[in-house]
Amino acid sequence: MATSRRQFLGLAAATPLAVTGALSLGAGTAQAADSAYVMCYFTESTSLGDGTDYGLHLAVSQDGLEWTPLNQNNPVVTPTEGDLGLRDPFIRRKQDGMFVVLATDLKGTDWTYVSQYIHVWFSADLCTFTGYHRLKLHGMNTHAWAPEAFWDASRGTYAVIYSPVDDTGHNAIMVNHTTDFLTASEPQAFFDPGYDVIDGDMAVGVNGVNYLYFKKNQTLVGARSTSLDPGSFTEFSTAVSHGGTEAPELVKSLTSNTWYLYGDTYTPDGVFYVWQSADLSTGTWTALDQKSYTQPVNSKHCGIRAITSAEYTELLTYWGTPSSNRLKSYSYPARYIRHADFVGRIDEYPIDPYLDSQWKLVPGLADPAGISFQSVNYPTRHLRHHDYQLRLDSDDGTPMFAEDATFYRTPGLADSDWASFRSYNYPTRYIRHSDYVLRIDPVSTATDRQDATFRVGY
Known part of the structure; x- marks a missing residue:
């Protein structure tokens, strides 16, 4: 029998963290200042024909707006377990300087496929990938879509947020905590305002405030909190969209106070639109002229992370630039x-x-x-x-x-x-x-x- 919704949302007493083989995480290893970006994504053409691939794709950029696909826009790694494909990839740099890649366990558009697992890889340089496995996040007969992670310094753990759908069709953003991305705590409701929400993306510790952007009613909306506690976030921003829009991604300029908000239109279009703001606290955004940015061809549901100039150069050298324009x-x-x-x-x-x-x-x-x-x-x-x-x-x-x-x-x-x-x-x-x-x-x-x-x- 399926676990009740109350049990699944963690509304009872908090479950203690269950992890083994944890890394000893301190303040993180020293590294050069970030000066470029890497984007991860999967590819999907409108006809689901040529140009469709459910592996991990990478692109790089020096400004976070104009992108150079790597490896001829072919995947750099592909899942070997579960549905043998991914959607909604995400990259973050761990406290030890290594990268971790998370992704939805789903190949294609068979929305009836159910997986309580997410794909996980580790990498020192995004050129080679190690430690591939799937991490189980819950026991419900539902999904674990669009996983992302942030460092929760107060708990000394990473928080993995993701979007499930319960038996009644209600969407919420859940959280599990982990120190190693090998095992994790039981799930809790991280943000469940009583209406459907999905696709959470975080900006942590911006002038003492944490921001969560998500999809609501085909628009992108923000919530904020001065803590990272589940249930502490309150919606505050003006909604933005370009038609039906999902997959919000917050990107901070490395050269100014500007923030960018990426959004992705629904299948089959997969068009990225970008908005900008000089101050996250206002919750207001202005659409960016499409002259200013170019997405990788056929890219869908991106994740963007700042990297160093040395990493940018190494990725271009290792994977190569496209042979066509x-x-x-x-x-x-x-x-x-x-x-x-x-x-x-x-x-x-x-x-x-x-x-x-x-x-x-x-x-x-x-x-x-x-x-x-x-x-x-x-x-x-x-x-x-x-x-x-x-x-x-x-x-x-x-x-x-x-x-x-x-x-x-x-x-x-x-x-x-x-x-x-x-x-x-x-x-x-x-x-x-x-x-x-x-x-x-x-x-x-x-x-x-x-x-x-x-x-x-x-």
């Missing part, structure tokens, strides 16, 4: 250059098949000082202009094709940190979009310059 429109930053029926255009992310928006920027076919755009999924084809419109055509080996498919990259005409592309054989014309279709045209107005400006990223 995406190009984001300046004037429509939700849209990327892609081919559709072999016509060049800009369309909204996510794009399915996603490879239609992947390009190799190779030496120019007519002049190696320029570039040509080689399709990743049609590698014998390049973008070229014909009657000034861009098409994805097969290289016929003629000088005309080479010239039509060659462009010179210049500083962005609307923003010099971005890029524009001047035609090789029509040097007064640039690649631009018009009604979302790509052309080469003369550029004279501010609108022209914006339409002819793109960000080369991943």
